[in-house]
Amino acid sequence: MTKPLVVFNKVQKHFDDFVAVKELDFEIREGEFLAIMGPSGCGKTTTLRMLAGLEAPSVGEIRLNDRVMNDVPPHERDTPLVWQSLALFPFLTARENVEFGLKMRGVDKAERKERAIKWLDKMGILEFENRHISTLSGGQKQRVALARSLVMEPQILLLDEPLSALDAHLVIRMQAVLTDLQRELGITFVYVTHSQSEAFAMADRVIIMGKGEIGQIGTPKEIYRAPANQFVAEFVGRNNILAGKVKSVDGDTACIATPSGEFTVPTNEVQLTQGHEASFVISADLVHIALEEPDGGNRAYCKLISEEFVGSMVTLFLEDAQGHEFKVQMQERELSNFDLHSGDEIWLSWDTQSAHVLNES
Amino acid sequence: MKQSRSLNIILGIYVVLVFAFVFAPIVFSMIFSFNSQRFPTIPLGEFSTEWYEKVLADPDIWKAARNSLIVSCSTALIATFLGFCTAYSDFRYNFRFKGAYLALILLPPTIPLIIMALAMLAWLSKIGMSGQLYSIIIAHSVLTAPFAMAVIRLRLNQMDPDLESASWNLGASEWQTMRHVIIPFCKPAIFSSLFLTAAVSFDEFAVSWFVSGLNSTLPVVVLEIVQGNIDPQVNAIGTFVFLTSITLVVLAQLFFASRQMKGMQS
Numbered sequence: 281m282t283k284p285l286v287v288f289n290k291v292q293k294h295f296d297d298f299v300a301v302k303e304l305d306f307e308i309r310e311g312e313f314l315a316i317m318g319p320s321g322c323g324k325t326t327t328l329r330m331l332a333g334l335e336a337p338s339v340g341e342i343r344l345n346d347r348v349m350n351d352v353p354p355h356e357r358d359t360p361l362v363w364q365s366l367a368l369f370p371f372l373t374a375r376e377n378v379e380f381g382l383k384m385r386g387v388d389k390a391e392r393k394e395r396a397i398k399w400l401d402k403m404g405i406l407e408f409e410n411r412h413i414s415t416l417s418g419g420q421k422q423r424v425a426l427a428r429s430l431v432m433e434p435q436i437l438l439l440d441e442p443l444s445a446l447d448a449h450l451v452i453r454m455q456a457v458l459t460d461l462q463r464e465l466g467i468t469f470v471y472v473t474h475s476q477s478e479a480f481a482m483a484d485r486v487i488i489m490g491k492g493e494i495g496q497i498g499t500p501k502e503i504y505r506a507p508a509n510q511f512v513a514e515f516v517g518r519n520n521i522l523a524g525k526v527k528s529v530d531g532d533t534a535c536i537a538t539p540s541g542e543f544t545v546p547t548n549e550v551q552l553t554q555g556h557e558a559s560f561v562i563s564a565d566l567v568h569i570a571l572e573e574p575d576g577g578n579r580a581y582c583k584l585i586s587e588e589f590v591g592s593m594v595t596l597f598l599e600d601a602q603g604h605e606f607k608v609q610m611q612e613r614e615l616s617n618f619d620l621h622s623g624d625e626i627w628l629s630w631d632t633q634s635a636h637v638l639n640e641s
Numbered sequence: 642m643k644q645s646r647s648l649n650i651i652l653g654i655y656v657v658l659v660f661a662f663v664f665a666p667i668v669f670s671m672i673f674s675f676n677s678q679r680f681p682t683i684p685l686g687e688f689s690t691e692w693y694e695k696v697l698a699d700p701d702i703w704k705a706a707r708n709s710l711i712v713s714c715s716t717a718l719i720a721t722f723l724g725f726c727t728a729y730s731d732f733r734y735n736f737r738f739k740g741a742y743l744a745l746i747l748l749p750p751t752i753p754l755i756i757m758a759l760a761m762l763a764w765l766s767k768i769g770m771s772g773q774l775y776s777i778i779i780a781h782s783v784l785t786a787p788f789a790m791a792v793i794r795l796r797l798n799q800m801d802p803d804l805e806s807a808s809w810n811l812g813a814s815e816w817q818t819m820r821h822v823i824i825p826f827c828k829p830a831i832f833s834s835l836f837l838t839a840a841v842s843f844d845e846f847a848v849s850w851f852v853s854g855l856n857s858t859l860p861v862v863v864l865e866i867v868q869g870n871i872d873p874q875v876n877a878i879g880t881f882v883f884l885t886s887i888t889l890v891v892l893a894q895l896f897f898a899s900r901q902m903k904g905m906q907s
Contacts, residue, residue: 332810333809334806334809334810353809353814354806354809354810355809355810355811355812355813355814355817356812357810359810360810360811361807361810363803363807364803365801365803367801367803367804367806367807369804369807369808369822369825369826370826371825371826371828372825380808380811380813380821381811381812381813383821384808384811384812384813384814384817384821385812428811429811432811432812
């Protein structure tokens with residue numbers, strides 16, 4: 281395990297009466313690509329701004345390389361940020377923008393120019409070095425912003441929803457640019473986003489935040505397959521969430537009685553007590569469909585409400601007799617074996633091990 | 642189509658008439674400044690530069706012109722500095738009574754000039770600072786700073802608030818940020834403000850007349866001449882004052898407009 285580069289120790293942030301960050305306790309490892317994801321207003325940007333020194337924590341401490349950073353002003357930190365608005369200097373050319381940080385740090389003119397040119401070249405925008413920012417396209421500005429931060433050769437790069445203003449096809453391309461850069465440079469990236477696809481596509485680890493708290497920290501796969509609580513399960517989406525009472529516990533499986541029926545789930549490490557409330561999720565892509573009733577196992581009889589196509593994948597939205605919504609995700613070619621229309625009734629089933637019990641949140 | 646064309650013609654004529662109404666007196670004054678006759682009558686006499694020669698030969702007018710120049714340049718610098726500071730404090734900070742603060746700052750141009758002038762005279766003479774060239778500079782700075790602040794504030798409002806933070810984030814201290822980000826960003830507005838305040842100061846009469854004492858500026862001299870007799874010299878001075886002011890205003894407007902269109906060029 282690599283040593284932590286950044287430690288958030290019981291950090292809170294209040295703005296007057298408003299609590300932006302309730303309590304954060306986590307570490308950022310050296311060289312990792314960490315995404316902080318959550319809905320707007322969850323405190324993710326505040327967290328990033330505290331790391332850059334643009335906001336001071338109200339309670340707790342932030343350490344960078346074992347140094348307490350709480351009172352270090354932003355310009356004495358080496359934590360360049362790529363802004364959502366890009367915040368490029370409009371009165372400077374692309375190269376002057378990239379040189380800005382070096383100039384402020386007193387690097388001499390020749391070296392400044394050399395390093396700026398190196399980074400503009402690396403980002404593939406050297407031909408625009410003397411152009412004013414207003415004459416560049418969105419993707420080119422994005423690259424200038426990245427070069428401006430990376431030319432400082434920092435240990436850690438902060439990114440605040442940098443791709444949110446770009447067209448969808450550019451987002452995919454920039455994601456590749458970012459992951460390649462991170463791998464090549466080996467520096468730590470902290471990437472704030474509300475987009476699950478961006479976070480899951482790029483990050484080694486993801487922090488899911490909600491209402492100023494951490495919902496879960498884990499690899500994209502852990503979060504997708506084993507959401508820790510209801511908030512994460514709902515935020516990640518494409519999950520079937522079922523809630524009910526624990527009917528019986530038998531070793532490492534339990535039976536949970538929900539309005540939609542009784543289901544067997546693995547208990548994992550969650551402590552389940554007979555008669556208590558419990559909920560569990562099944563990823564939409566782990567649910568199978570059938571026209572005939574399956575023999576035994578976990579199953580539900582549902583009516584097809586609608587279908588949603590995304591490329592070769594299709595998501596079915598269904599409803600059981602109690603009106604509970606189910607989602608099934610599958611390959612389009614797999615679905616075409618069934619001749620389904622909305623209103624048709626079919627059987628859903630899943631393996632017991634596909635279910636995942638949630639912690640109380 | 643037909644209707645809109647006739648409407649366009651009517652509107653065009655209307656605009657021409659408005660401009661004619663505004664500029665006709667000035668144009669006449671310019672024409673009479675080159676007229677050999679003493680009284681402004683039509684038909685005109687011969688073309689003559691007599692009045693200009695007289696003006697140029699008059700040491701009092703030279704002194705007044707020098708005074709006007711000193712006053713308008715100093716006023717422009719002081720008012721623009723004050724205006725910039727106020728606009729920046731408004732942009733950057735939130736504090737109690739900010740609304741009242743801004744209202745107070747924008748107040749001076751709304752006070753009738755004659756009241757302002759009397760108040761300035763009373764106050765400056767009370768503290769023993771009236772009748773000097775710097776008295777006019779002080780009074781004009783008070784009068785024109787709100788214009789400077791308005792122009793610069795408009796520019797600051799166009800600035801991405803993240804720009805300052807981005808500068809700190811790249812290692813610039815607050816002062817470095819002021820020098821390398823805020824001032825360059827505001828540069829067009831700062832020039833615009835310098836020209837505008839210089840123009841206002843250059844042809845301001847009422848306040849100058851009250852607080853100037855013996856250090857008259859050009860507009861004060863013009864009035865002094867007119868009070869005595871009818872003298873086409875005032876047409877010559879008037880033409881000069883007008884051309885100076887309009888040049889300054891046009892320059893101010895050019896900086897203002899260029900930043901609206903190109904905006905980003907430094």
